[in-house]
Amino acid sequence: MKIAVLIAPAVHPVSGRPCAGEADLAALALAQRLSSQVDVWYAGAADDAALADYLARGATHIHTLALAAGREVLSPLAEALQDYALVLCGARAGGGDGSGLLPYQLAEQLGRALLPDVLDLSKSDQQWQALQALPKGVRRTLAAKLPLVASVHARAASAVGWSYARLQQGKIQRKAATGAALPQVVLEPARRARALVAASKVSGHARMQGAIAGGEGKSAGIVVKQGDSVEKAQVVLDYLRQHQLVDF
Amino acid sequence: MSFSLAHALTGLFWLGALLLLGGLARRASLWQQGRSASVSWLGLLAMPKRYFVDIHHVVAREPAVARAHVAAAGGGVAILLLSALNYGLMLYQGWLDVLLVLMAVVMLLGARMMQARRLQAPPRLSQGRWQVLPARLRLFALGSLLAAGLLFAGPQLGLAGQLIAVVALLMLALGGAELALGIGLGWPMKHAVAGLLHLAFHPRVERFAGKSSDLKPLNLAAGELGVAKVEDFAWNRLLSFDACVQCGKCEAACPAYAAGQPLNPKKLIQDMVAAQSRGTDPAYAGNPHPGREATVVVKPGEDIVGSVLAAETLWSCTTCRACVENCPMLIEHVDTVVNLRRHVTLSRGEVPGKGSEALANLRNTDTVGGYPLAVRYHWAIDLDLPLLQPGEHTEWLLLAGEGAFDMRYQRALRALVKVLKAAGVNVAVLGAAERDCGDVARRLGDEAGFQRLAQANIATLAQYRFAHIVTPDPHVFHCLANEYPALGGQFDVWHHSKLLEHLLARRAIPLKADATPLPPLTFHDPCYLGRYNDGFNAPRNVLKGIGIKVVDMQRSGRDARCCGWGGGAAFTDIPGQRRIPDMRMDDIRETGTGRVAVACPNCTAMLEGVVGERADVIELAELVVERLA
Ligand code: SF4
Numbered sequence: 001m002k003i004a005v006l007i008a009p010a011v012h013p014v015s016g017r018p019c020a021g022e023a024d025l026a027a028l029a030l031a032q033r034l035s036s037q038v039d040v041w042y043a044g045a046a047d048d049a050a051l052a053d054y055l056a057r058g059a060t061h062i063h064t065l066a067l068a069a070g071r072e073v074l075s076p077l078a079e080a081l082q083d084y085a086l087v088l089c090g091a092r093a094g095g096g097d098g099s100g101l102l103p104y105q106l107a108e109q110l111g112r113a114l115l116p117d118v119l120d121l122s123k124s125d126q127q128w129q130a131l132q133a134l135p136k137g138v139r140r141t142l143a144a145k146l147p148l149v150a151s152v153h154a155r156a157a158s159a160v161g162w163s164y165a166r167l168q169q170g171k172i173q174r175k176a177a178t179g180a181a182l183p184q185v186v187l188e189p190a191r192r193a194r195a196l197v198a199a200s201k202v203s204g205h206a207r208m209q210g211a212i213a214g215g216e217g218k219s220a221g222i223v224v225k226q227g228d229s230v231e232k233a234q235v236v237l238d239y240l241r242q243h244q245l246v247d248f
Numbered sequence: 249m250s251f252s253l254a255h256a257l258t259g260l261f262w263l264g265a266l267l268l269l270g271g272l273a274r275r276a277s278l279w280q281q282g283r284s285a286s287v288s289w290l291g292l293l294a295m296p297k298r299y300f301v302d303i304h305h306v307v308a309r310e311p312a313v314a315r316a317h318v319a320a321a322g323g324g325v326a327i328l329l330l331s332a333l334n335y336g337l338m339l340y341q342g343w344l345d346v347l348l349v350l351m352a353v354v355m356l357l358g359a360r361m362m363q364a365r366r367l368q369a370p371p372r373l374s375q376g377r378w379q380v381l382p383a384r385l386r387l388f389a390l391g392s393l394l395a396a397g398l399l400f401a402g403p404q405l406g407l408a409g410q411l412i413a414v415v416a417l418l419m420l421a422l423g424g425a426e427l428a429l430g431i432g433l434g435w436p437m438k439h440a441v442a443g444l445l446h447l448a449f450h451p452r453v454e455r456f457a458g459k460s461s462d463l464k465p466l467n468l469a470a471g472e473l474g475v476a477k478v479e480d481f482a483w484n485r486l487l488s489f490d491a492c493v494q495c496g497k498c499e500a501a502c503p504a505y506a507a508g509q510p511l512n513p514k515k516l517i518q519d520m521v522a523a524q525s526r527g528t529d530p531a532y533a534g535n536p537h538p539g540r541e542a543t544v545v546v547k548p549g550e551d552i553v554g555s556v557l558a559a560e561t562l563w564s565c566t567t568c569r570a571c572v573e574n575c576p577m578l579i580e581h582v583d584t585v586v587n588l589r590r591h592v593t594l595s596r597g598e599v600p601g602k603g604s605e606a607l608a609n610l611r612n613t614d615t616v617g618g619y620p621l622a623v624r625y626h627w628a629i630d631l632d633l634p635l636l637q638p639g640e641h642t643e644w645l646l647l648a649g650e651g652a653f654d655m656r657y658q659r660a661l662r663a664l665v666k667v668l669k670a671a672g673v674n675v676a677v678l679g680a681a682e683r684d685c686g687d688v689a690r691r692l693g694d695e696a697g698f699q700r701l702a703q704a705n706i707a708t709l710a711q712y713r714f715a716h717i718v719t720p721d722p723h724v725f726h727c728l729a730n731e732y733p734a735l736g737g738q739f740d741v742w743h744h745s746k747l748l749e750h751l752l753a754r755r756a757i758p759l760k761a762d763a764t765p766l767p768p769l770t771f772h773d774p775c776y777l778g779r780y781n782d783g784f785n786a787p788r789n790v791l792k793g794i795g796i797k798v799v800d801m802q803r804s805g806r807d808a809r810c811c812g813w814g815g816g817a818a819f820t821d822i823p824g825q826r827r828i829p830d831m832r833m834d835d836i837r838e839t840g841t842g843r844v845a846v847a848c849p850n851c852t853a854m855l856e857g858v859v860g861e862r863a864d865v866i867e868l869a870e871l872v873v874e875r876l877a
């Protein structure tokens with residue numbers, strides 16, 4: 001199965017240099033786990049050097065739709081990606097002007113479903129399953145149907161390590177493309193954030209007591225004082241499993 | 249009778265010589281698997297000097313063993329030469345037989361001493377064929393003694409003489425087999441032939457002309473990416489592995505081995521031997537890499553790392569050079585470790601632990617820790633430290649290195665600047681223009697990253713005018729002084745210990761007059777200042793100059809134990825039984841001084857990172873600043 005992966009240079013938070021984005025690397029890794037036919041696509045104005053990290057991290061061949069700066073990447077991408085049953089991209093670009101909207105717009109343009117924040121995809125009995133990341137470490141499994149656009153969560157398993165040899169061997173193929181002008185960006189002042197109101201006003205110590213002190217239905221916490229370390233660890237493990245915080 | 253014995257000896261001599269040559273041809277075909285290397289045949293002429301001077305420097309540290317070797321090897325070589333004359337060339341001279349008898353006695357004594365040592369062999373020595381070698385040598389010496397003695401005084405002995413002759417011939421054949429077959433079959437005496445050729449064609453031939461501890465650059469443009477398979481080693485590197493006598497001195501000196509990390513440098517070299525001989529040599533009979541099996545499975549054609557050698561073994565090395573320093577056969581372990589790492593890093597991109605993060609930081613920010621370059625000199629904001637502008641001139645350019653981002657080490661840097669200012673030294677810094685020197689990148693095998701950083705630094709430094717560079721970081725010092733020249737950067741680089749020594753000697757640093765005696769302390773030699781650059785005296789002279797007595801640890805100077813940071817080992821962090829800095833802290837505790845002076849930002853961090861009760865760790869400059877008037 002041919003899979004398309006979308007990548008874009010990230011901006012390094014310290015130096016501002018272009019580098020690979022974590023979510024895009026995770027998308028690349030997921031695609032390579034699923035298939036040996038992975039096409040890597042980039043649309044935009046960045047030069048080849050900005051994409052070098054992706055070559056070094058395992059993208060053997062990058063198709064670049066070269067656009068002038070300030071042009072919209074959506075329609076040229078949609079055109080190029082029509083024939084792929086599965087399109088993977090990072091949930092959002094690593095810094096820069098990325099809005100995080102591209103996966104949604106692309107899915108809309110291609111007329112497909114979007115599966116956001118995927119950690120893993122697998123296929124069993126002709127049925128696709130996706131593991132999705134939700135806030136606070138919660139995971140859930142979804143059934144999925146191709147064709148599909150999936151955005152990959154930055155915490156999913158990353159691509160192979162950076163290698164100079166791969167960088168040397170990797171190829172970037174540029175094709176000129178045209179896109180509409182980006183809509184004018186309108187800057188407006190941030191709305192005043194609502195001040196956080198504490199749910200209860202008791203002290204931290206008192207809340208801790210409330211959480212751990214047993215009895216009278218006052219608390220959901222358990223204090224384990226009996227048993228050896230294995231038994232105590234078992235209680236913690238049970239708790240984590242119950243709340244789906246670990247999956248083994 | 250004596251006539252026929254002499255002919256038998258002639259036959260035996262030539263048989264042995266033929267076997268030896270055949271064996272050498274076989275071994276040479278193994279070395280030929282390697283890449284070509286530019287070597288000079290003149291090395292053969294230099295061999296005696298290298299043998300008697302350079303090897304002597306190493307073996308003289310263990311005089312008893314050296315004496316035994318001189319007797320056994322000297323006697324043995326003399327016997328072979330005399331036999332070549334007398335029997336090989338069929339001169340059959342009585343006086344040569346007398347000399348033969350004398351030499352046989354010498355060899356006998358040497359072999360006897362070796363055998364005695366083998367009775368209580370230290371665990372670092374290999375067993376197996378090595379354990380029985382002295383007995384075989386004795387057999388050979390005794391056979392020579394009997395045969396030559398018989399030939400000299402023989403005719404009168406009659407039947408007894410014939411019996412003795414047969415026994416002598418048997419002894420010579422058995423003992424001589426050890427000498428003649430060693431090189432071909434990979435038995436212990438292989439070391440004699442390979443060792444001598446190794447001296448002639450040493451892969452780091454500069455070391456015979458002076459200090460040589462720099463890593464050699466890869467020609468990246470030509471596609472050199474380190475060593476993946478046996479064929480990627482230079483042929484003389486393969487030869488060097490065959491010189492190993494399995495004495496285990498490297499093993500005894502290795503901090504990673506002592507910490508129970510899966511690295512035994514002796515075994516590492518033997519793994520390379522197994523790889524190149526495709527496992528046809530006798531099985532290894534020494535200590536394994538800690539926690540690993542001793543047996544290796546050689547799969548011809550496969551990469552070395554992952555088949556004969558586990559990646560963890562490679563990443564345990566701190567590149568401290570203790571093994572190289574101690575090896576009597578002048579084998580260069582660190583070159584091999586780094587050559588293999590280069591393949592794993594450059595081709596596979598498989599750097600473990602925080603190593604890959606450090607390399608990514610270097611790529612993205614030009615610092616190991618991922619810091620903004622602009623904050624490197626924030627600690628000096630109130631010290632009125634001039635920022636050198638392109639075109640301006642300063643006498644001393646200070647490169648603070650990565651330690652400048654560490655709040656603990658900033659205290660040491662401030663102390664250094666204060667001392668230099670008090671001494672009236674004209675010093676300036678580069679500020680945000682200073683990048684990492686590339687030390688960590690290079691030792692982690694990222695030669696491409698190192699060359700990028702080095703070239704960028706060389707280009708930057710070319711824009712400024714300064715007479716000398718001073719740095720408190722021995723890694724920066726080593727890179728700039730020894731490794732940048734190969735890339736076209738020639739600078740006059742000083743470690744701060746040297747500059748402080750120089751200033752103290754010239755009484756340029758105003759010291760307090762009241763000489764309240766200071767408590768003694770011990771000094772921890774940084775590998776990259778000490779073993780890498782022979783900078784043993786400068787820091788000690790500084791301490792002496794400010795009136796502090798140094799109580800040296802048992803392992804100090806040339807034998808100092810690494811703090812565990814070097815070679816990126818603090819980043820790859822391969823687990824062992826203990827941590828190397830904990831062991832070093834034990835060494836420090838043994839001195840009973842409760843304080844240790846250091847001269848490197850990384851030693852500072854490693855030793856201060858020791859948990860529990862520990863000695864105070866004080867930087868050289870901090871000690872000097874306390875004594876400022
Ligand atoms: S490598 Fe050198 S020090 Fe180590 S065992 Fe071999 S000869 Fe001895």
Ligand code: SF4
Nearest residue numbers: 502565566568569571
């Ligand atoms: S350089 Fe140091 S850590 Fe590495 S093998 Fe040699 S002695 Fe061991």
